[in-house]
Amino acid sequence: MRYSIWSLINQALTGNRNWTPVWREPEPKSHYDIVIVGGGGHGLATAFYLASRYGMKNIAVLEKGWIGSGNIGRNTTIVRSNYLLDGNEPFYEQSLQLWEGLEQDINYNAMMSQRGIINLYHSDAQRDSYVRRGNAMRLHGADAELLNQDQLRSLCPFLDYENARFPIMGGLLQKRAGTARHDAVAWGYARAADQRGVDIIQNCDVTDFLIKDGVCTGVETSKGTIRAGKIGVAVAGSTSRVMAKAGLRLPIESHVLQAFVTEGLKPVIPGVITFGAGHFYISQSDKGGLVFGGDIDGYNSYAQRGNLPVFEDVCEGGMAIMPMIGRARMLRNWGGIMDMSMDGSPIIDKTPIDQLYLNAGWCYGGFKATPASGLCFAHLLARDEPHKVASKLRLDRFRRGAMLDERGAGAQPNLH
Amino acid sequence: MIINHPHLGPRDASEFTILGDASLINRPDWQARDADDAFYNYQYLRDNPAGLHRELWFHEQGDRSWLVVTRDTVTHAVIAVALASDIAKAAKAKTAQKTAPKKVAAKKTAAKKAVIKRNAT
Ligand SMILES: Cc1cc2nc3c(=O)[nH]c(=O)nc-3n(C[C@H](O)[C@H](O)[C@H](O)COP(=O)(O)OP(=O)(O)OC[C@H]3O[C@@H](n4cnc5c(N)ncnc54)[C@H](O)[C@@H]3O)c2cc1C
Numbered sequence: 001m002r003y004s005i006w007s008l009i010n011q012a013l014t015g016n017r018n019w020t021p022v023w024r025e026p027e028p029k030s031h032y033d034i035v036i037v038g039g040g041g042h043g044l045a046t047a048f049y050l051a052s053r054y055g056m057k058n059i060a061v062l063e064k065g066w067i068g069s070g071n072i073g074r075n076t077t078i079v080r081s082n083y084l085l086d087g088n089e090p091f092y093e094q095s096l097q098l099w100e101g102l103e104q105d106i107n108y109n110a111m112m113s114q115r116g117i118i119n120l121y122h123s124d125a126q127r128d129s130y131v132r133r134g135n136a137m138r139l140h141g142a143d144a145e146l147l148n149q150d151q152l153r154s155l156c157p158f159l160d161y162e163n164a165r166f167p168i169m170g171g172l173l174q175k176r177a178g179t180a181r182h183d184a185v186a187w188g189y190a191r192a193a194d195q196r197g198v199d200i201i202q203n204c205d206v207t208d209f210l211i212k213d214g215v216c217t218g219v220e221t222s223k224g225t226i227r228a229g230k231i232g233v234a235v236a237g238s239t240s241r242v243m244a245k246a247g248l249r250l251p252i253e254s255h256v257l258q259a260f261v262t263e264g265l266k267p268v269i270p271g272v273i274t275f276g277a278g279h280f281y282i283s284q285s286d287k288g289g290l291v292f293g294g295d296i297d298g299y300n301s302y303a304q305r306g307n308l309p310v311f312e313d314v315c316e317g318g319m320a321i322m323p324m325i326g327r328a329r330m331l332r333n334w335g336g337i338m339d340m341s342m343d344g345s346p347i348i349d350k351t352p353i354d355q356l357y358l359n360a361g362w363c364y365g366g367f368k369a370t371p372a373s374g375l376c377f378a379h380l381l382a383r384d385e386p387h388k389v390a391s392k393l394r395l396d397r398f399r400r401g402a403m404l405d406e407r408g409a410g411a412q413p414n415l416h
Numbered sequence: 417m418i419i420n421h422p423h424l425g426p427r428d429a430s431e432f433t434i435l436g437d438a439s440l441i442n443r444p445d446w447q448a449r450d451a452d453d454a455f456y457n458y459q460y461l462r463d464n465p466a467g468l469h470r471e472l473w474f475h476e477q478g479d480r481s482w483l484v485v486t487r488d489t490v491t492h493a494v495i496a497v498a499l500a501s502d503i504a505k506a507a508k509a510k511t512a513q514k515t516a517p518k519k520v521a522a523k524k525t526a527a528k529k530a531v532i533k534r535n536a537t
Contacts, residue, residue: 249461299429300489303490414436
């Protein structure tokens with residue numbers, strides 16, 4: 001069924017009795033041309049672009065739990081392309097452009113809202129570095145505007161401009177950035193892929209790889225053996241665990257990142273705002289809840305929950321820039337497992353095992369990357385060569401010394 | 417998380433910073449033939465297990481000692497804590513033991529050489 005204003009009116013007038021399931025629930029076949037392991041945003045987007053842009057058929061997505069149970073349904077939904085480095089910025093800008101046409105592409109309301117992001121600066125040196133970043137963005141075709149304090153005051157009168165320790169001097173604005181509804185992105189890609197014949201198989205845990213003479217020919221799963229021409233793995237926080245089954249050790253650690261949501265409030269926060277002197281980012285959902293987060297907890301974790309010190313640190317960050325939120329009550333908090341890479345940038349590449357491909361290392365920035373990650377991974381799987389905007393996101397860059405370290409923090413995942 | 421410090425008793429994990437996998441203690445030999453590979457493995461690759469994980473914690477807001485904490489990454493339970501210096505010393509002693517016979521042998525040959533030298537003069 002194609003969704004449109006007419007389908008909506010039609011269903012409303014007929015008592016909403018004729019909606020059909022959003023995707024099929026097929027039994028797995030014994031062989032596919034391409035199997036994607038992991039039904040998160042990236043796996044589903046990959047399947048969609050393989051089918052829609054690369055004309056591939058006979059594709060399955062194998063998901064251990066249910067669609068949307070991983071990070072795609074756990075993030076703080078910020079979409080932006082304000083990166084600095086040559087290897088990253090074109091990729092994220094490509095992603096933002098895909099976001100801009102996404103809802104038409106997949107015929108699904110992902111509630112993509114380009115309400116803008118403002119990164120606050122608190123010192124002259126930080127302003128200079130934001131000027132540099134803004135220029136790098138514009139050189140790659142992205143939009144960036146430097147706001148002085150007066151301009152910022154007119155947009156966000158509620159910030160604590162007089163803060164003695166971290167005075168707010170202005171911000172770097174990317175107007176085209178914003179937020180999207182994370183679950184809808186998973187569901188929309190799943191539905192669009194399913195409509196193009198992709199089998200989405202839930203509750204199908206991949207337990208092993210079939211590898212012979214350095215060639216991967218399929219996977220063992222909780223639903224039996226599935227053979228495949230090519231296998232693409234996009235399992236985010238579970239990457240090391242899953243790839244260990246193929247005998248690979250990777251430049252990745254798994255860490256927990258928490259998110260926080262308050263009770264619903266009237267609209268107060270115009271877009272996304274980030275603190276420049278600590279780690280805190282906030283936006284307001286369409287339901288009114290303030291959605292915010294900060295640093296990862298910092299220790300390796302597969303627990304999908306974090307601890308209280310980070311809770312406190314995040315709230316302190318919020319209070320430092322907008323004391324008005326101090327009386328909002330926190331309703332919910334949860335954690336997700338991040339695949340933190342050694343330089344803070346992702347990997348979309350072949351592996352040393354033939355026919356086995358890897359999509360990983362998204363750290364806590366993989367939601368915005370979902371469309372481009374899917375497109376570039378599909379390109380790699382279909383053409384056996386990297387997409388031009390992902391040409392630097394290689395697995396061997398650590399050995400070559402060609403790191404993409406936006407933060408300049410070195411090979412310590414918990415600092416990225 | 418509570419870390420049971422060998423000297424100071426139970427301390428809140430927020431007093432510490434964590435560096436990462438305890439394998440970082442075993443810095444490879446920079447003069448070895450395979451130093452390139454060894455350093456790549458050491459610096460960039462991680463086991464990243466779901467389950468028991470040995471890791472280096474620094475008691476930054478305490479006695480500034482380095483600890484090796486064995487922790488379950490699935491439950492966050494702290495299983496064992498030891499001083500990193502003790503572990504490094506024990507590892508050194510072990511390798512010393514392993515290489516010791518060689519040293520003795522080397523000394524012997526050196527002694528032999530000395531004898532030969534003396535005979536020659
Ligand atoms: C709290 C939080 C806030 C975040 N905020 C942002 C943000 O504001 N902006 C942003 O850009 N990014 C953000 N991120 C990061 C982003 O959510 C992730 O980088 C991204 O979702 C990861 O890709 P994915 O969607 O494919 O992952 P996932 O949804 O985690 O997909 C991986 C899937 O693989 C499955 N899987 C694992 N093992 C197996 C197996 N053996 N067999 C089969 N399937 C398996 C899992 O069940 C899971 O569904 C945030 C993350 C968290 C946790």
